[in-house]
Amino acid sequence: MIGKDKLIETLINVQKNSKGHYISEDKLEEISKELGVSLSKVHGVASFYSMLSTKERGEYVVQICNSGPCYIQGANNIATIFEEELGIKMGEVTEDKKFSLEFTSCIGACDIAPAVKINNEVYGGLNKEKIRELVEMLRKEGN
Amino acid sequence: MPKVEINIDGVNVLVEEGTSILEAAKMVNVRIPTLCYHPDQAVKGSCRVCVVEVENQRNLVAACCTPVSKGMKIKTRSKKVREARRTILNLILADHNQECLACVRNGNCELQNLCMELNIRDTKLEKINKSLPIDNSNPSIVRDESKCIKCGRCITACHEVQGVGAIYNINRGSEMKISTPLNRKLSEVACVYCGQCINVCPVGAIYEKNDIDKVWDALEDGRKHVVVQIAPAIRVSLGEEFEQDPGSIVTGNIVAFLKRIGFNKVFDTNFTADLTIIEEGHELLHRLNNGGKLPMFTSCSPGWVRYIEYFYPELLDNVSSCKSPQQMFGALAKSYYAEKEGLDPKDVVVVSIMPCTAKKAEAVRKEMNDSGYQDVDIVLTTRELGRMIKESRIQINELEEENFDDPLGISTGAAAIFGATGGVMEAALRTVYEVVTKETLENIDFKDLRGLAGSKEATVNVGDLEVNVAVANGLENARKILDLVKEGKANYHFIEIMCCPGGCIGGGGQPIPGTNEVKEKRIEAIYNVDTLSELRKSHENPVVNILYEEFLKEPLGEKSHKLLHTHYHSRS
Amino acid sequence: MVNLISRACGKISPLSIKEYKNNGGFKGLEKALFNMTPKEVIDEVTKSSLRGRGGAAFPTGLKWKFVAMEEKDEKYIICNADEGEPGTFKDKILLDGCPFQVIEGMIIGAYAIGATKGYIYIRGEYPKSKEILVKALNILREEGILGNNIIGQNFSFDIEVRSGAGAYVCGEETALIESIEGNPGRSRFKPPYPPNKGLWGKPTLVNNVETLANIPIIMELGADEYKNYGTDSSAGTKLISVSGSVVNKGVYEIEFGTSLKEIIYDVCGGIEENKKIKFVQLGGSSGACLPEELLDTKLDFDELSKLNIGLGSGAILVVDDSICIPDFVKNTTKFFDHESCGKCTPCREGNRHIIKILNKFTEGEATERDLELIKEISNVMKEASLCGLGQAAPTALITTIKYFKEEYEDHINGSCEVGKCKMKKGVAANA
Structure with a gap:
């Protein structure tokens, strides 16, 4: 049996292995049984940590940093550009489930602000052109 | 435990080392206000209503979870303390459904009593409270989240006393709330309807279904x-x-x-x-x-x-x-x-x-x-x-x-x-x-x-x-x-x-x-x-x-x- | 700039034991384990005057002593690698550039305090750094530097890596401990402090990555030589993370006693073209916003405490005059509203009220009373919050009201000097 203290690790792993980068209700219930932790607490932990999601996300989770250093370099504009490029609003998922957009707190890429994290990769020094190229590249890569 | 002398509002008192300021104050007949504190539960220290001033400490401290130490000089009713408590209560009130007259706990509400005792005369912050659907999905217990002040006593009752775990804190920051798993109705989760949560709720956020x-x-x-x-x-x-x-x-x-x-x-x-x-x-x-x-x-x-x-x-x-x-x-x-x-x-x-x-x-x-x-x-x-x-x-x-x-x-x-x-x-x-x-x-x-x-x-x-x-x-x-x-x-x-x-x-x-x-x-x-x-x-x-x-x-x-x-x- | 703590970073292949050893690696560990008693190690760290590099600047030797004094069979050492303070990316440099050094510091610490198990709690946002760490630990186990009978001595100790999952508050040591235990990262009240009752109720030492990276160096050089770096009141060096409107952004190692001005102009090549400095936020989002007049301030614990501010994580965000103060502070407060654990009233409720009121400022609808209200709320947050997060959350607000009060007043009067705010009443100054 997995120790109860491994709840967060377990949630991270389950999310990592899900195409939509999320933990479904079924999975939450499974984890609750497996670890012997009440479902309310499993949900509580999953909803506490912002990297964990109980809602389905895109194959590429675009996380736009909006902490201080990125904010003053125009993180909000970056968000708008992504919204336009992907045709969704922040917090939404594209229809083809390829991309989802969200804000994140600092990702430690302050020297290349404004920066985003897409799955495990960090991209910095963004502007409209770079974002277009990036989205284009990911669209192809996913296919 | 050895005894130490401390001073509370000018009165010297000898108390066992490690006693909380809250308990020590009772010995000089001062009842420091509390809200998340419950005598039968572990101390939480989260509401901060019990803050007091301690000489040479940078910040105010919570009386419920701060042990006394030798020579401590404590002020429980200075201007700073009174104002902080009022601001804290105001912060709580801004997110509390204040339809007190139609509340099941009207007249037996710890928050109501505190407001009276701490002389709250205006609620100066913008109301953030949303009216939320009331969960009366089961025959026993009704939950009204709009009244919840997030003291966490119900969670202690449900998890630690009863080992049931039907409710827990979800989310964080200002979105934090007490919730059933996956926001389900109480009737859809493993709740035994014991009502121990009701008994410890300081307000009217959870109560029995009214069949009068x-x-x-x-x-x-x-x-x-x-x-x-x-x-x-x-x-x-x-x-x-x-x-x-x-x-x-x-x-x-x-x-x-x-x-x-x-x-x-x-x-x-x-x-x-x-x-x-x-x-x-x-x-x-x-x-x-x-x-x-x-x-x-x-x-x-x-x-x-x-x-x-x-x-x-x-x-x-x-x-x-x-x-x-x-x-x-x-x-x-x-x-x-x-x-x-x-x-x-x-x-x-x-x-x-x-x-x-x-x-x-x-x-x-x-x-x-x-x-x-x-x-x-x-x-x-x-x-x-x-x-x-x-x-x-x-x-x-x-x-x-x-x-x-x-x-x-x-x-x-x-x-x-x-x-x-x-x-x-x-x-x-x-x-x-x-x-x-x-x-x-x-x-x-x-x-x-x-x-x-x-x-x-x-x-x-x-x-x-x-x-x-x-x-x-x-x-x-x-x-x-x-x-x-x-x-x-x-x-x-x-x-x-x-x-x-x-x-x-x-x-x-x-x-x-x-x-x-x-x-x-x-x-x-x-x-x-x-x-x-x-x-x-x-x-x-x-x-x-x-x-x-x-x-x-x-x-x-x-x-x-x-x-x-x-x-x-x-x-x- | 100096190259003391970061001497191997970028120079060696991070997972090469050989290269690490060629750069002085494990000399400190050997010295400690072969020639020194645990007490002597602690004495040396105490003598070095090392203070925590995570933000609170607590004397490291003293913290170690507290844990060492606890007579318990089980004790833990935790490396706090939950580098979440916005604008801070220096621990990442150490973790990616020279993981062995951090681990070496942990092993020495474990030896000194009598810990049997260690954890590295690394933020979830650094998945690649985590992989490097896991590899580094495996290598050390194979080399007999971790595990049973470390370097042949009667001392056994192992380390597990745990990952955060996106919660700034877990940088606070008790929240971090909660998280390792598998709970939401909600801070505990103190006392009891972790050195007395920490992970699973056992004595626990929590040190920041950079703090631990200092240890092998202190052991190797000896406290006296180490203290040649820095000032009388602040020994050693500091890794600073500089971002914002400077020409060369990045992480630099400086000696204590260097002024902000020297850092900005000498180390970072000055302000970007066509921009004018407005303020510097020191220590990340939880840090103070200092106006240009204070740039001669030296990074030195005593000097900073005279100004009633802290060094924090050593993040330096240089902000130019295109930024509107109430708008900037609103963004900072949103960060804290998002990151607050939600446990204590002042922090849970305070941030969102400040945001609401600052919205009135940026929309030109604020009054004098609103200014009083945010002062009142921020004061209660600072004075009455349960943990450091809530206490520090309003620092930007408090310091900008102190140094840039006129800008708040301008907004009350319906004008935003930089033209950032769309005022519902009045006119933006440059509209």
């Missing part, structure tokens, strides 16, 4: 014959709703009130508690003599029954098939009693007054229709009875005491102690001993089984038989015993389990506050009821004996099986 009007309506319906039963624990707690000291025994006043408002008959759950002992005692003996499933668990506590159905369904065969006294009463009222009185059972309305929220759900279990009708129609908690009395404007303290009606109002002291943890076991032992040995039990007080300890055990010689018994109250304590049983490590024959800490006197429908200090008084009163009883053994109840002669014929007989026994099902 159903009772008024029944009483006003001329076609109905309305009878009422009151549980053992009610008589030692209701007085608290009417400024009486905890532990006051108000049985006669309650009976007088119930008669006054028009119940056709006022009966006593204690009668069926005696009956339960006869049935359950014989069931135990049957199991002992016929290689039945042991240990046998008691089954009077519906929160406990729900718990085992959810969490340990593999042990359901160990639960006594006896219905709870409430349900035995309902089944008999609509069969034996109706027959005797020449009433059509469809016209009989059975009302129960219970210390319990889970009883509301028990009454609507589909198994509980053995009379051909729903055996118990309406269940009110002690608190609801209190509200009903207030609404009636009848001054209950002034009423002349009256007695229960015949026949279902006659009981022994053994039934009275059902209301306290250990009581069912003690009552059962008094009877089982005499039934088996045919000798008189001289010392009938099983003191090892009494009191607030979470679990207790004893070994009793019943003739040649050594009977190992255990008693647990509070489901987290029950869980420990269940695990032992499951692992085959428990050699008990009979185990009493009460869902609520302290037993029914600490039930989820009891007057608030029901702290351990109050519970002790209620328990004391319960045993006084027992000692003052003429008869103290269930099998000596003359009416129970008549019931067997006239109707049931024998314990565990055919009629008993139909009306007084039931079965359970897994909910896992």
Whole structure:
């Protein structure tokens, strides 16, 4: 049996292995049984940590940093550009489930602000052109 | 612990090192305000209402979780402290539904009291509070999140005391709230409806479902014959709703009130508690003599029954098939009693007054229709009875005491102690001993089984038989015993389990506050009821004996099986 | 700039034991384990005057002593690698550039305090750094530097890596401990402090990555030589993370006593073209916003405490004059509203009220009373919050009201000097 203290690790792993980068209700219930932790607490932990999601996300989770250093370099504009490029609003998922957009707190890429994290990769020094190229590249890569 | 001298608001006081500032202040007669603090729970330190100033400390400190140290100089009412407390309260109020006049806790709300005591005269922050849907999806408990102040006491009750975990904090920051898993309705999660969350809620965010009007309506319906039963624990707690000291025994006043408002008959759950002992005692003996499933668990506590159905369904065969006294009463009222009185059972309305929220759900279990009708129609908690009395404007303290009606109002002291943890076991032992040995039990007080300890055990010689018994109250304590049983490590024959800490006197429908200090008084009163009883053994109840002669014929007989026994099902 | 703590970073292949050893690696560990008693190690750390590099600047030697004094069979050492303070990316440089050094510091610490097990709690946002760490630990186990009988001595100790999952508050040591235990990262009240009752109720030492990276160096050089770096009141060096409107952003190692001006102009090549400095936020989002007049301030614990500010994580965000103060502070407060654990009232409720009121400022609808209200709320947050997060959350607000009050007043009067705010009443100054 997995120790109860491994709840967060377990949630991270389950999310990592899900195409939509999320933990479904079924999975939450499974984890609750497996670890012997009440479902309310499993949900509580999953909803506490912002990297964990109980809602389905895109194959590429675009996380736009909006902490201080990125904010003053125009993180909000970056968000708008992504919204336009992907045709969704922040917090939404594209229809083809390829991309989802969200804000994140600092990702430690302050020297290349404004920066985003897409799955495990960090991209910095963004502007409209770079974002277009990036989205284009990911669209192809996913296919 | 060595003592240290500290100074609180200019007064020197010698206290044990490590005492919290909150406790130390009580010694100089200063009651520092608190909100998340609950005397029976671990300190949380989260509401920050108890902040005080300590000389040479950078920030204010929370009195509840800061231990005193030598030479500490504390100010509990400086301008800085008063202003901070008011701002904190204002922050809480901005996210609190302030429809206080229509709130179930109006007049008994810790937040309301604090606002009064701390002189809140304006709420200067913008209201953030949203009106949220109220969850009244189940028969027992209603949640109103718009009132919740996030003190976390309910979570402690649900997780640490009861080990149920039906609610928890979700999200974080200003989005943090207390929630069922996956925001489901309470009826859709593993909640046992014990109501311990209600008992510790400082405000009106969680409360029992209101069934008072159903009772008024029944009483006003001329076609109905309305009878009422009151549980053992009610008589030692209701007085608290009417400024009486905890532990006051108000049985006669309650009976007088119930008669006054028009119940056709006022009966006593204690009668069926005696009956339960006869049935359950014989069931135990049957199991002992016929290689039945042991240990046998008691089954009077519906929160406990729900718990085992959810969490340990593999042990359901160990639960006594006896219905709870409430349900035995309902089944008999609509069969034996109706027959005797020449009433059509469809016209009989059975009302129960219970210390319990889970009883509301028990009454609507589909198994509980053995009379051909729903055996118990309406269940009110002690608190609801209190509200009903207030609404009636009848001054209950002034009423002349009256007695229960015949026949279902006659009981022994053994039934009275059902209301306290250990009581069912003690009552059962008094009877089982005499039934088996045919000798008189001289010392009938099983003191090892009494009191607030979470679990207790004893070994009793019943003739040649050594009977190992255990008693647990509070489901987290029950869980420990269940695990032992499951692992085959428990050699008990009979185990009493009460869902609520302290037993029914600490039930989820009891007057608030029901702290351990109050519970002790209620328990004391319960045993006084027992000692003052003429008869103290269930099998000596003359009416129970008549019931067997006239109707049931024998314990565990055919009629008993139909009306007084039931079965359970897994909910896992 | 100096190269003391970061001497191997970028120079060696991060997972090469050989290269690490060639750069002085494990000399400190060997010295400690072969020649020194645990008490002597603690004395040396105490003598070095090392203070925590995570933000609170607590004397490291003293913290170690507290844990060492606890007579318990089980003790833990935790490396706090939950680098979440916005604008801070220096621990990442150490973790990615020279993981062995951090681990070496942990092993020495474990030896000194008598810990049997260690955890590295790394933020979930650094998955690649986590992989490197896991590899580094495996290598060390194979080399006999971790596990049973470390470098042949009668001392056994192992380390597990645990990952955060996106919660800034877990940088607070008790929240971090909660998280390792598998709970939401909600801070505990203190006392008890982790050195007395920490992970699973056992004595626990929590040190920041950079703090631990200092240890092998202190052991190797000895406290006296180490103290040649820095000032009398602040020994050693500090890794600073510089971002914002400077030419060369990045992580630099400087000696204590260097001024902000020197950092901005000498180390980072000055302000970007056509921009003018408005303020510097020191220590990340929880840090103070200092106006240009204070740029001669030296990074030195004593000097900073005279100004009633802290060094924090050593993040330096240089902000130019295109930024509107109330708008900037609103963004900072949103960060804290998002990151607050939600446990205590001032922090849970305070941030969102400040955001609401600052919205009135940026929309030109604020009044004098609103300014009073945010002062009141921020003061209660600072004074009465349960943990450091809530206490520090209003720092930007408090310091900008102190140094840039006129800008708040301008907004009350309906004008935003930089033209950032769309005022509902009045006119933006440059509209």
